[in-house]
Amino acid sequence: MPKLTEARRELRRDQIVQAARRCFVRTGMERTSVADITAESGLSAGSIYAHFTGKADIVRAVVQDSLDRRAELVAAFAASPHPPNPAQVILQLAAAADPDDARIALQALGEATTDPAIRDIVGTTIDRMHALFRASCEAWLVKSEGHAADAAAARATRLAGHLVAVFQSLLIQNAFPDGPGAVDATAVADLVAAQT
Amino acid sequence: MPKLTEARRELRRDQIVQAARRCFVRTGMERTSVADITAESGLSAGSIYAHFTGKADIVRAVVQDSLDRRAELVAAFAASPHPPNPAQVILQLAAAADPDDARIALQALGEATTDPAIRDIVGTTIDRMHALFRASCEAWLVKSEGHAADAAAARATRLAGHLVAVFQSLLIQNAFPDGPGAVDATAVADLVAAQT
DNA sequence: GTCTATACTACGATAGAC
DNA sequence: GTCTATCGTAGTATAGAC
Known part of the structure; x- marks a missing residue:
């Protein structure tokens, strides 16, 4: 029965990842030392x-964790029995804003610029988000708007592109709460809704 | 006549900034050492x-330089005797994509997350871009669309918000040429044009 | 598995000659 | 102003006891 020990192992990993996450939000990925992470986690270097x-391994884990969290939020939209329309998706994304996650994501984008491993994680996550948005929009077009399946698929792909773009802009905006709020989620929602 | 020497001084600074820029694009801001910059610039540590x-001073200078370059591009639109409509602005922004500048900008956004000095530069630049977009849209609305001045001002502000958002999405897309191209500039341009 | 202590490296910044 | 050489420090990772 290695299940139990493996579960505990995963729990420890998560403990370290969450501590690292807090450090990254506060100090930035590159500037936090593993000593900072040990202090924040309450563990020691040897344990980590x-x-x-x-350290690179920890960074990868934190980025993966943060981006997964965001993607699961979108996945919930697509799985809903009453899929929201694109405008509602935007408003819900704006409402579900977590500044810490946004900061991690922005740092990850910056790192992805030079680190292939991070770039890989970011790239596949964007792909996944696009697919999820597509699925959500398609379900909405078919179920709520009565579109034919093939026409809905084509439209959903285009809509998903817009949603990814809006999502990225919201990311930047959420990371800086006191910053210039260029994106008016309601206005964008109206814009997308108008195209329906 | 300190003019000449001051000009030479500025030239040296620029030589260092451009060398640092190349290093940052290749290795990332945090991971390039000043030794890397000296090697790339052909100068020595003492000179730098x-x-x-x-190093922080160099980073600030590089970020400021890169963002200024981008803003000047937008300023040209607003100053044009025949201001482009918002859809054209988007297409021109997409066409003028420089991957290196985009990568520096993304790294700057990541840094802005934890470094107040960089956050300041990024914040004021976004404000400036918003104002420039606003001016460009307002000029277009008045000159080409015949809107009244006060109505144009209100509409221009909203349009500028959309343009900043699109600009940010394009930034992410430009930084990863082989990545997932979520933003279809033409589609977005159509969308914005439709709202006109 | 977890701790403390430490080895080794790399970096930022300076000193001093020219 | 620019160079070479170097100082001090901070950081990653490991060794070895428990």
Whole structure:
């Protein structure tokens, strides 16, 4: 029965990841030392290196975790029995804003610029989000708007592109709450709704 | 006549900034050492510290330079005797894509998350871009569409918000040429044009 | 598995000659 | 102003006891 020990192992990893996440939000990925992470997690260097191969490994885990969290939010839209229309999706995304997640995501985008491993995670996550938006829009077009399946698929793909773009802009805006709020979610929602 | 020497001084600074820029694009802001910058610039450590107070100072200068370059591009639109309509602005922005500038900008956004000095530069630049977009749209509404001045001002502000958002999405897309192209500039242009 | 202590490296910044 | 050489420090990762 290695299940129990493996579950505990995963729990420890998560403990480290969450501590690292807090450090990254406060100090930035590159400028937090593993000493910072040990202090924040309450563990020691030896313990951490027993669960991760090195700092880069921790960074990857934190980025993956944060982006997964965001994607699951979108996945919930698509799985809903009453799929929201694109305008509602935008408003819900804006409402579900978590500044910490947004900051991690922005740092990840910056890192993706030079680090292939991070770029990979970011790239596949964007792909996944696009697919999820597509699924959500398609379900809405078919179920609520009565579109034919093939016509809905084509429209959904285009709509998903817009939603990814809006999502990215909201990301920047959410990361800086006191900053210039260029994106008016309601206005964008109206814009997208008008195209329906 | 300190003019000449001051010009030469500015030239040296620019030489260092451009070398640093190349390093940042290749290796990332945090991971390039000042040794890398000296090697790339052909200068020495001593010389560099005669022109900048430290690495953070160089980073600030590079970010400021890159963002200024982008803003000037937008300023040209507003100053044009025949101001482009919003859809054209989007298409021109997409056409003028420089991957290196986009990567620097993304790294800057990531840094802005934790570094107040960079956040300041990024914030004021976004404000400036918003104002420039506003001016460009207002000029277009008045000159080409015959709107009244006060009505144009209100509409221009909203349009500028959309343009900033699209600009930010294009930034992410431009930084990863082989990545998932979520934003279809033509489609977005159509969308904005439809709202006219 | 977890701790403390430490080895080794790389970096930012300065000193001093020219 | 620019160079070379170097100082001090901070950081990653490991060793070895428990």
